[in-house]
Amino acid sequence: MSNSALFKLDEMRFSGHHDPLAALLLCGAQKADRVMVAGEWKVTAGEVIGLDEKDLIQRHRASAVELRLLHFLKLEYKNRLKHYVYL
Secondary structure, eight states, rough: OEEEEEEEOOOOOTOOOOOOOHHHHHHTTTOOSEEEEETEEEEEEETTTOOOOOHHHHHHHHHHHHHHHHHHHHHHHHHHHHHHHTT
């Protein structure tokens, strides 16, 4: 079984390099066009196979809101404890 990552080099940031490997390393390749893991394609056309990206973004936003709320509640709890300790 093989693992491979294939990148497109047709973006402006890669155009100045004569060496494709150097272009990938020095110009910030951020997204593979295709990825194969254990002989199976996991990414094609830059998209993760079977991933609902819109759903993932929605769940991530909801988790971020929940974390901010929990952090706020924790701070409020600490502030109230300080108040009662000094009474």
